[in-house]
Structure formats: structure tokens, C-alpha cells
Amino acid sequence: MTALTQFERLEAQGSWRETPEARLREVIVSVGEATLTLSDPKSERPLSHWSLPAVTRLNPGKLPAIYSPRADGPDETLEVDDPLMIEAIDRVQRAVLARQAHPGRLRGGLTLLTALAMAAAAVVWLPDALTRHAANIAPPAQAFAVGNAILADISRSTGAVCERHSGQAVLDWIAPKLIAEDAKIRVVPSPVNGARRLPGNLYVLGNDVLLTAPGPAAAAGHLMAAEMAVSDKELLLNALEYAGTRAVLQLLTLGTLPEKAMHGYGETLLQQPAPPPDRDSLLKAFREKGIPSAPYAHSLDPTGASVLDLIKEDPYRDSPPPKALLTDPQWLALQQICAG
Structure with missing residues (x-):
């Protein structure tokens, strides 16, 4: 003592x-x-x-x-x-009382430090965890709503989505055959560097691909490439990370994002190059769906220099596909989707 x-x-x-x-x-x-x-x-x-x-x-x-x-x-x-x-x-007695007070102060200090550490961890870890959780549990309708919000932001740069009924009917007919049963395809007047996949299995295609290609194979190739390049969950996660933690909390609690959560994201997306798909997998998809790959390759590079593999390994290089992707009236209606 x-x-x-x-x-x-x-x-x-x-x-x-x-x-x-x-x-x-x-x-x-x-x-x-x-x-x-x-x-x-x-x-x-x-x-x-x-x-x-x-x-x-x-x-x-x-x-x-x-x-x-x-x-x-x-x-x-x-x-x-x-x-x-x-x-x-x-x-x-005074020394004993002082000694007894120190553990309490130490425990209090340790408790405070622990609380601060947990708070710091929550600041760093919780937003990411919430965002990933929201992306993992989002039902298809919710993901599609996020995709539509991004499309609305894209249309601020490209012009409004083309809605001519006859052309959209062709897209609605071809989407399940070309991509997936629940896929939706929309066309915008301005280029989007081929096609872009958005959350909710929503695809946006630039009208330039329809107007400059000799047939629907090039547009089909862009849509298949967009589908194979990135998963729907990854797209949704990227979008929610952009929206921020507060928007994610609203999505988890109310089921909807704030009205302007995706403001600016569509434009940012268009400024980035489209992610490339695996070439071998893409060629396999062309073969299975009866679509030539050369038209898609030439839409990427008219000279063909950088896409020789897609041209040389075109499954229908030496013979036409067993069945046309679209009839002539369907192709004409699709080309006119942005008219009027």
C-alpha cells in the first residue's frame, strides 16, 4: 500500500x-x-x-x-x-476508494472506446453491407423500377424512349427468344454505344444500330453482348452504390427509391465503355440462336481489324442461318420505331 x-x-x-x-x-x-x-x-x-x-x-x-x-x-x-x-x-480507506474508482473509469473508457470503434466500423461497413443486402434481396419488379429510373436519366441525354407501337411490338416478341423470358428492350433516338443492360433485365438500344445495319443481326449481337457482359445483381449493386445509403434505406423500408436517386447516373453510365463479353461464349450464343456474328463485328469496327475472330469464326460465314431472325415487315417496323 x-x-x-x-x-x-x-x-x-x-x-x-x-x-x-x-x-x-x-x-x-x-x-x-x-x-x-x-x-x-x-x-x-x-x-x-x-x-x-x-x-x-x-x-x-x-x-x-x-x-x-x-x-x-x-x-x-x-x-x-x-x-x-x-x-x-x-x-x-481513501486509497481503497480511489483504487475502486479506477476500474470503473477504465471500464467506462474501454466501453467508450469500444462504442467509438463500433460506430467507426458501422460508418465504414454498414453502408456497404446494407447496399449489398438490398441488391441481393430486391425482387425483379424492384430491380426493374431501378432500371427504369436509370433509363429515364439516360433519356435526358439521348431523347425520350421511342414508343411507336409496331416497332415496340417487335421488340416485345423478340426479347424472350433473344435474351430471356422477362427481358425488356427499349430504343432511344441517340447512340448508346451499341446496347446497354440496366437492372431488372432491361436493355436500351441506340436507334443508330437499327438505321445503319443491313439487318437485325447487328442489333441482336449488341443485345446478347450486353446480356452476357454483366449480371443483373452487379448492375443493381452499382446503381444502389451510386444512389447512396439513405436511398437504399428507403428502398429497404418503403420499397422505392427517392425520385431523384438516379439523377446523373444514366449520363455517367453512357460515358463509360460498354463492358465486353467473353468472345467464345458470345460466338457460342450466335451459333445456338442461329444469328451470324459478322454484322455485329462490323458494327463494332467497320474495318474488321479488331474483330477478326468474330468475322472468321462466324458460325454462318459460309451458309445462311436456318431461319431469319425477323421477317421483312418486322425489320421495317423496328427500323421505324422512332419515326413519328
Whole structure:
């Protein structure tokens, strides 16, 4: 006990009562490193040892000071009127109280540090976790709504979605055969660098591909490439990361994004190059769907220099496909989707 350094070997007379019913007995009280020793004054034989931290004063502020080795139902008591001894024991009490306060302060500090660490982790980890969770559990209708919001933003740059009924009917007919049962294709007046896939299996195609190609194979190739290049979940995750945590929370709780959550995202998307699909997988898809790959290749590079593999390995290079992708009236209606 550092509090008692100056009181080492301190001794004083006191009166000790072994039990509440026993008579007071003179003892020598000596202070050790961590104990209070009560000894017989004649034989110097120790009669009792008290733990200094546990010593309790029963009558604060009064003399003689009365102490007990424990506060709850004291059996032994000690009366001391020596001021120096009283000061020594009282100093121990203060030291003990100070010691007891430190763990609490330490626990409080540790608790605060833990809370701050958790808060910092939440700031870093929670937004990403929420966004990924929202992207993973979003039903198809919700993903399609996000895709439509992006398409609306794209149309601010490209012009409104072309809605001529006869042309859209062709797209609705070909989409399940070309891409997937729930796929939706929309055409915009301006180029979008081929075709772009949006969340909810929604595809946007630039009208330039329809007007400059000799047939529908080039547009079909762009749509298949967009479908194979990136997954719907990845597209939705990217869109929600752009929307931000607050928008994601609204999507999780209310089922809809804020009205302007995708504002600017469509334009940003168009400024980025379309992700390329795996060439071997794409050629396989051309073969399985009965579509030549050369028209798609020439729409990417009219010289053919950078797409020779798609031209040389065209599954229908030497013979026409078994069946035309669209009839002539269907192709004409599709080319006129943005007219009027």
C-alpha cells in the first residue's frame, strides 16, 4: 500500500472486542503492508489480523474511532484514539476508494472506446453491407423500377424512349427468344454505344444500330453482348452504390427509391465503355440462336481489324442461318420505331 509508506512499523494502543458480547481488551495495533495486526501487549502474540482494504470505520468523525474488519454485521471491533493511527487507517480507506474508482473509469473508457470503434466500423461497413443486402434481396419488379429510373436519366441525354407501337411490338416478341423470358428492350433516338443492360433485365438500344445495319443481326449481337457482359445483381449493386445509403434505406423500408436517386447516373453510365463479353461464349450464343456474328463485328469496327475472330469464326460465314431472325415487315417496323 503506497498510501502507508510513511506509516510502516506504526504501532498504537487500542481496545479490541473479539465478539459483541466480549469485554474490551487492550491490544497493540500495528500497521503492516496490507494488514492491521492486533497483538497481546504482554506476550506480543498476534490475536487477530485484519485486511487493511476491508477495514471499515463504524463511527466516522467521532472519537475514539471504532473499526471493524467488515461492515456487514461486524463481530470484532477495535477502538483507537491515537491520531496518527487513525490518520493511517483513514488514508488507507481513501486509497481503497480511489483504487475502486479506477476500474470503473477504465471500464467506462474501454466501453467508450469500444462504442467509438463500433460506430467507426458501422460508418465504414454498414453502408456497404446494407447496399449489398438490398441488391441481393430486391425482387425483379424492384430491380426493374431501378432500371427504369436509370433509363429515364439516360433519356435526358439521348431523347425520350421511342414508343411507336409496331416497332415496340417487335421488340416485345423478340426479347424472350433473344435474351430471356422477362427481358425488356427499349430504343432511344441517340447512340448508346451499341446496347446497354440496366437492372431488372432491361436493355436500351441506340436507334443508330437499327438505321445503319443491313439487318437485325447487328442489333441482336449488341443485345446478347450486353446480356452476357454483366449480371443483373452487379448492375443493381452499382446503381444502389451510386444512389447512396439513405436511398437504399428507403428502398429497404418503403420499397422505392427517392425520385431523384438516379439523377446523373444514366449520363455517367453512357460515358463509360460498354463492358465486353467473353468472345467464345458470345460466338457460342450466335451459333445456338442461329444469328451470324459478322454484322455485329462490323458494327463494332467497320474495318474488321479488331474483330477478326468474330468475322472468321462466324458460325454462318459460309451458309445462311436456318431461319431469319425477323421477317421483312418486322425489320421495317423496328427500323421505324422512332419515326413519328
